[in-house]
Amino acid sequence: MRRPSLSLVMGVAVLALFTSGWGRTDSRTPPASTKTESRPMDASDKPSACPACGSKESVIPIGYGMPGKEMMDRAERGEILLGGCVVEPNSPRWHCKSCKKSW
Numbered sequence: 554m555r556r557p558s559l560s561l562v563m564g565v566a567v568l569a570l571f572t573s574g575w576g577r578t579d580s581r582t583p584p585a586s587t588k589t590e591s592r593p594m595d596a597s598d599k600p601s602a603c604p605a606c607g608s609k610e611s612v613i614p615i616g617y618g619m620p621g622k623e624m625m626d627r628a629e630r631g632e633i634l635l636g637g638c639v640v641e642p643n644s645p646r647w648h649c650k651s652c653k654k655s656w
């Protein structure tokens with residue numbers, strides 16, 4: 554028997570994956586109340602400037618969900634960025650048109 558114990562290696566890898574994933578999910582999961590289906594576009598917590606390049610005018614919100622007529626129009630005018638239908642807990646909410654950063 555010259556091969557190392559595969560089951561031991563697998564066990565360590567799975568354990569590491571589980572613990573790191575668990576810790577990240579646990580610390581980043583928002584309260585259940587904030588995860589509503591159709592959250593209205595709220596710009597009240599809009600950042601005053603891009604954290605990467607400092608641009609104030611280039612920061613736009615990222616809209617999630619199935620885009621309707623209004624969202625499409627706003628996206629065409631560059632007022633919002635369409636993020637897609639799937640919203641994940643760590644999905645970016647803001648986009649900078651200057652440096653293309655999303656956060």
Ligand SMILES: [Zn+2]
Nearest residue numbers: 603606649652
């Ligand atoms: Zn920027």
